[in-house]
Amino acid sequence: MRLTINGTAHDVDAAPDMPLLWVLRDLLGMTGTKYGCGMALCGACTVHIDGEAKRSCTTKASSAEGKQITTIEGLSDDGSHPVQQAWAELDVVQCGYCQSGQIMAAAALVASDPTPDDAAIDQAMNGLICRCGTYERIRAAVKRAAELGGR
Amino acid sequence: MRHSSAGPTRREFLKTSAVATGGLVIAFHVPGAKRLAIAGMAPADTFAPNAFLRIGTDDTITVLLAHSEMGQGIWTSLPMLIAEELECDWGQIRVEHAPAAPAYAHTAFGIQATGGSTTTWSEFDRYRQAGALARAMLVAAAAEKFGVSPSECRALNGVVVAGDKRATFGELAKAAAALEAPGSVPLKDPEDWTVIGTPRKRLDTPEKITGQAQFGIDVQFDGLLTAVVAHAPTFGGTVRSFDATEALAVPGVRQVVQVPSGVAVVADHFWAATTGRNALKVEWAPGPAAGVDTDALRAEYLELAGTPGATADETGNVAEALATASKTIEGQFSVPYLAHAPMEPLNCTVRIGPDGCEIWTGTQFQTVDQGAAAAILGLAPEQVTLHTTFLGGGFGRRANPANDFVAEAVHVAKAAGAPVKTVWTRENDTRGGYYRPAFVHRARLGLGADGGIIAWDHVAVGQSIVTGTLFEGMIGENGIDPNSVEGLIDSPYLTGVPNRRIGLHTPAPGVPVLWWRSVGHTHTAFVVESMVDEAAHAAGRDPVDYRRTLLADHPRQLGVLELAAEKAKWGSPLPAGQARGVAIHESFGSFVAEVAEVSVEDDRIRVHRVVCAVDCGVAVNPATIAVQLQGAVAFGLSAALHSSISLKEGRVQESNFHDYQVLRLSEMPAVETYIVPSKAPPGGIGEPGTPPIAPAVANAVFALTGQRLRDLPLKLTLQG
Missing domain, CATH: 3.10.20.30 (Beta-grasp domain)
Structure with missing residues (x-):
């Protein structure tokens, strides 16, 4: 294929x-x-x-x-996607294993919703588990990524 | 027993085996300048003053971690310790996991290991000394180059300066490498620290936000096969017979091999391996734990809790004091088995060569795993090269004295005669045992006329983590495993009670158990802080005020209690339908108080905000500490609200995240962390935030509903 x-x-x-x-x-x-x-x-x-x-x-x-x-x-070629920038700015990661998925889910969210509120973030991100407990920073970074311009 | 559908690839992999050593080039002095060499030579033009540090002529500073990065932030905090003394440019630091080698043995444990929240304090001197030693040698090299005395030179931001003369560390590296290392060098006065105590961002972020970070499961090289193992449905079960016909018919499946832990399907990739594993027919002989039923076990434990058990601690006359108490309160508590459920399922890659073996895995137990692999293969430990990758979570699961996932992978590679990455499915991981042991506690407290606790009669029932392992020596008098009673026998609440007895039963139902983030404190803190809360209410006292009285002689506990109460505005009104609960606990050398704000919607407990106060001694990286408290609260809330492993007829009932539930984003409370300024030696930080959250939430639920919940996960009884 x-x-x-x-x-x-x-x-x-x-x-x-x-x-x-x-x-x-x-x-x-x-x-x-x-x-x-x-x-x-x-x-x-x-x-x-x-x-x-x-x-x-x-x-x-x-x-x-x-x-x-x-x-x-x-x-992105160099980690410069707004979601990646927000993730770096807010030091979201810990073990990092779930973060590729978190970042991809967040990128799709901010592309479709330029001003995601908490309910929209819950809706888009609740299916992604992080055992390190980075959830608070994920929520903040999604909002920051939206400020940085989504995509 | 071995079936083959395709020619093994032993020769192919032998050809590639030289490639893997290329990435790791280490040579070093240990402090004291006794030269050791492992796995190769130092790169030319590199100054390697000790096992933990390399300085390149290009000014790069490479820090080698004796411990594993699994999310806790040591990838950043250990380099901070070196940087504090080295006076390097922070931007030049690169970090690598060290190989498995005696030079990297834990300063307290003697094995190379990451656990017990020990990394920061156990390396506090060694890593600072490593930096100071290198700085002294660079300064000596500069002094020689400049023709001045070392005292005229000053190192700052990666440059040594004397008057108008300057040289970068890189420029001095070659000359420094030729010098004899001093034995030890005086360390900075804490007043002069510029790195320790300042928040630093993580150094592993760039690779972790671009998908470039390499975890064990990401290891790839030509000729590497992937295996998925069928494990016995009951612990200790063994293979009676198997039929691999259908498994071998799956495209991509190469071999099906029997190993001590089950039957491995070895394939070109994971999908073929797991499809093959599902097509495999295995007859299993039941294991010794085949009859275990966790409901029956709980009933059995509750019964045992009514009998004294082995004495872990006894003072005064508890029976007499209970008989004369003005008031007695009693509670029985239970907590289930818990899986660690790290996001990266267990895995290990093994390549066996003619003269040794190479292993890539995310482990918390390097030299222990190395020794186990060597024993299986009849090699000396130094013939096993172990590469530590990033760990996609550990929480204790990757520190297994039984070496389960590493030993299994070695057996699979050996049986397959090929390099193999053995990957556990999530189901294997959930059902694979090595759980936080289930426990039952029963406590009876007697209160005096003033409401103080005059008697505490306590019995705990649960499995020993260390029995039968290399840590068996931890077991003390009367057969007491300290992991079962930590946070109980040393609780300041209990040691302050004049009449007390703590008994312990240590049944052995055969379910594999292990340390799970904060170990015994996960249940002892829940029980102790719930009982103290009950005592406060029985005494008609405010929960914070009551604890203040009990902890009057314990300034560090009191310090975090006061700080958390102040920041949470304890006693101030909350929105309707919310209540606060508090808990304080010392573990792993640090003190944490948490105030949880909770509401209840139908039968659902919702935690809105958690205020944490922590005294962990010197705070090396305050940013890490805040993050670890958030993580510890999330991890503890998973256990407080959701997670439970149950067995019926010896079979684990849960299998994946639909039935082994953990905390999700929408349930994450706002966590605020306040650090008590301290000059005390550093304590742990990975675990101490976990124990207080379950009792803080349970105490808040009581304040809100009047229901005293004594079983985890917490379940409300619907009223009306």
Whole structure:
């Protein structure tokens, strides 16, 4: 199948039911997208498909053919996406494992809602688990990213 | 037993095995200039004055961490200790995990390990000394170069200056490397600190916001296979037989191999491995814990709690004092087994070569895991090179004296005859044991006429964490595992009671248990602070004021209590439907008081705000401390409100985050942290914020509803 990831076309030899997560990580070596649960319960695997936040662990890679897939590696060339800037400014990360997913979910949110309020943040971000407890800074950084101009 | 669907790739991986050593180049003196060399040579033009520091001619400062970064912020705070004495340019610092080696042994434990909230205090002198030693050598090199005495030279921001002469550390590195290291160097007066005590942003942020940070699960190299292991459904269960036919038919599956912990499906990638694992048919022989049912276990523990148990502490005459008390109060408490559930599921990558073995993993127990791998392979420990990656959370789970995930991965790679990354599925992780042990406590308190506590009769029931491990020596008189009674026998509330007895039963139902962020304090603080709160109400006293009386002789506890009460405006009105609860606890050398503001909606407990006051001695990085308190509150709230591992017929019922629930963003309270200024030696900070949150919330729920909740997770009984 042919997948367009971060603007580049990749031909991959994968079973049609193989989740996008494992195509990214194990076939293409793009390990920024993380495995946490395999059941769309934790959000660590969040990527964008045509701009929408999707859980790549339960998304069949074949269903993303012909669509624009964006991963943490492609969010910006240099960590300069407003969400990444806000994350750096507010020192959000701790262990960092969930943060690729958090950042991708936040980026999709601020792209669709330039002034997300707490309810919108709860709605978009509640599906993403952080065991270090960075939630307060995530909430603040989403708001800061919106101030910085979303995308 | 081994089945193969494709030729093993042993030769392929042997060809690539030279590649992996290329990334790690270390050579160093230990302080005192005894030269050691591990895993290669120092890069040319590098000044490596000790095991913890390298200074390049390009002015880069590389700090090697003897401990693991798992979110707690030591990637930043240990370099701060070095920078304080080295006088380097903060922007030039790079950080690496050290290899597993004796030079990096924990200064208190003697093994290379991260745990017990010990990193900062255990390295406080060693890392400052490492920086001071390097500075002294750079200054000596500069003095020689400038033709002046060392006392005329001053190091600042990575440059040594004497009058109008200056040289950067990089320019001096070569000359400094040729000097003999002094034995030790005087450290700065704390009054002169410019780094310690100033908030510093994390040094690992750039790689963690771009997906570049490498966790164990991200390790990749040519020829690396991935394994997923089928584990026995009951703890200690073993493989009777298995049929790998369907597993081997899954495209991408290479081999199915039996290992001591189960049956491993080895494949080209995780998806094939897990699909193969699901297609595997295994007959299991039940393990010794096959009969465990946690409801029955709780009933059994409650019964045991009615009997004295082994004496952990006894003073005065508790029976007599209870009989003469003006008032007695009694409570029985229970807490369940808990999984650590780090976001990165357990994993370990192993490549076995002709002369040794290489391991990549996120571990809290480097030399212990190294030794276990060596024993399995018949190698000497130094033949096992262990690379520590970032840890996607640890919380104690990656510090396992039984080395479960590392030993298993070594067995899999050995059986497969190929380099293999063994990855635990979330289900394996949730069901894999090594839980915070379930505990039951029963306490009877007698109050005197003035409301003070004159008698405290306490029995705790729960498994020992260290029995049967290399830490068994911790077990004291009467078979008391200190992990079971910490925060209880040393609680200032209890030591102030003239008549007291603490008993402990240590049953052994066979469920694997382990330290879980704040260990025994997770349950002892809940019980003690709940009982003290009950005593305050029984005495008709305000909960803060009552504690103030009991803690009058304990200035550090009192200090955090007063600060938290002041900042939370204890006693001031709250919005309708909210109430406050307080708890104070000392653990891991630090003191934390928390005031929780709570409301109840139907049967849901909602925590709006938590005010924390902490006295952790010298605060090295105040930014880290605030973050650790937030994290500790979140971790403790998961246990207070949601998480529980249950077993029926020996099988763990929970499997993933739908039924093993943890705190989510919408439930996160606003956490405020206030640090008591202190010149006392540093205490721990990773764990001490966790113990007070469950009792603070339970005490607030009582203040709000009159319901005294004594079981975790807290469950309200709906009224009306």
